[in-house]
Amino acid sequence: MPWVEHLLSLPLMDPDPEAVARACRLMIDSGTAMAGDIATRFPQDMAAAMDRAGLFFVSFAEAIGERVPESTIPKGNYEHGVHSAAGHSLYTTHTDLLRAAKAETRSRNLPFSLHLSEHEDEVAIMLGTPSRFLDMLQSRGRLLDFKAPGRRPVQQAHALGLLDKSTLAIHCVQLDESDVTVLRESGATVCLCPRSNAFIGVGRAPWETLAGQDIPLCLGTDSIASNHDLDLWNEVLYLKRHWRGRLNFDEALSMLTRTPATALGAPHLGTLEPGKAARFAIVPPDVQNAFSND
Numbered sequence: 001m002p003w004v005e006h007l008l009s010l011p012l013m014d015p016d017p018e019a020v021a022r023a024c025r026l027m028i029d030s031g032t033a034m035a036g037d038i039a040t041r042f043p044q045d046m047a048a049a050m051d052r053a054g055l056f057f058v059s060f061a062e063a064i065g066e067r068v069p070e071s072t073i074p075k076g077n078y079e080h081g082v083h084s085a086a087g088h089s090l091y092t093t094h095t096d097l098l099r100a101a102k103a104e105t106r107s108r109n110l111p112f113s114l115h116l117s118e119h120e121d122e123v124a125i126m127l128g129t130p131s132r133f134l135d136m137l138q139s140r141g142r143l144l145d146f147k148a149p150g151r152r153p154v155q156q157a158h159a160l161g162l163l164d165k166s167t168l169a170i171h172c173v174q175l176d177e178s179d180v181t182v183l184r185e186s187g188a189t190v191c192l193c194p195r196s197n198a199f200i201g202v203g204r205a206p207w208e209t210l211a212g213q214d215i216p217l218c219l220g221t222d223s224i225a226s227n228h229d230l231d232l233w234n235e236v237l238y239l240k241r242h243w244r245g246r247l248n249f250d251e252a253l254s255m256l257t258r259t260p261a262t263a264l265g266a267p268h269l270g271t272l273e274p275g276k277a278a279r280f281a282i283v284p285p286d287v288q289n290a291f292s293n294d
Helices: 002-009 017-029 043-053 095-107 120-127 132-139 153-159 177-186 194-200 207-212 232-242 249-254 258-263 285-290
Strands: 034-039 056-063 081-087 112-116 167-171 189-192 217-219
Touching: 002 132, 017 043, 034 043, 034 258, 043 056, 043 081, 056 095, 081 095, 095 112, 112 153, 120 132, 120 153, 153 177, 177 207, 189 207, 189 258, 194 232, 207 217, 217 232, 217 258, 232 249, 232 285
Parallel strands: 034 056, 056 081, 081 112, 112 167, 167 189, 189 217
Antiparallel strands: none
C-alpha cells in the first residue's frame, strides 16, 4: 500500500522523450532485443520511441476503467513493432472492457497481457473478503461500484475467457494448486517479475512449481517504477540465487529468449538460426559464474 499511495500522490506528466530514449538505450546496451511495454497513457509515443531506438516491441495499450472504446488497440505503423492491448487488472478494468480487449487481440492474432494474482489484496478483493487496499482505493473515489465475483483471480480470468496461448499473465505470485492447474491447461505464458515482487513486498511466485508443471515462463522487470533497473541479466541472477533446488542455464536462458519470443509473437527472434534477426547478447561474466557449477 505505501508504494501505491506514493504512485497515486505523483502528478501525471507527459513523457520525457530524453528519459524514454535513455531507457531504450540502457535496455539495448544490456542485450535486450525486444520490449513488451505496458502503456497506460501515450502508447503511440512509447511505440515511436522504441521504434526510433531500434528495439523490437509490442506496445500494449492498457485498458483500465469501464468505458469500452470502439477499438482497444491504437493505430500506428512501425518498422520494429506493433500495438496490442492489455488489461490492467481484474478489479480495475471492467469485465466488458477486458473481454473486448481480449477479443480484439485474438481476432488480430496479437498477444494479450494482464497483471494477475500479484498480491494478497487482489485475491481478497476478488473473493469479496476485507481488504485495506480496496478501502484505500474507494476512499479516493475509485472502484465504488465494484462487485466481487467470488472467485480467485486466475479462476476469474479463466471464466472471462482471458487465458489462452496468446496471453501473458504477469506476476502470478498468489497461486494455489487449482490456479496452477488452470494456468497449465490454458497454455498461457507466465511472466515472472521476481525483483519487482520483492521491491514491493508482495511475496514471490511459486517459480519451481510453475516450471515443474511445464508452464511457459519468461522474465520481466515490471519497469523502474518497481525495480532497480531494466537489465534482465540482473533478473536472472536474482532468480538463480533464490531458486529452491536446481535451475540450469538452459532453463534460465529460455526465459529470456525462446519463450518470450513465442509469447510476444516474434518468430524472428528467440534463437540464433538462419533467417532470423541478427540480435544476440553476450552472457555477462557474473551470470556465467552463477551457473558455472551446473
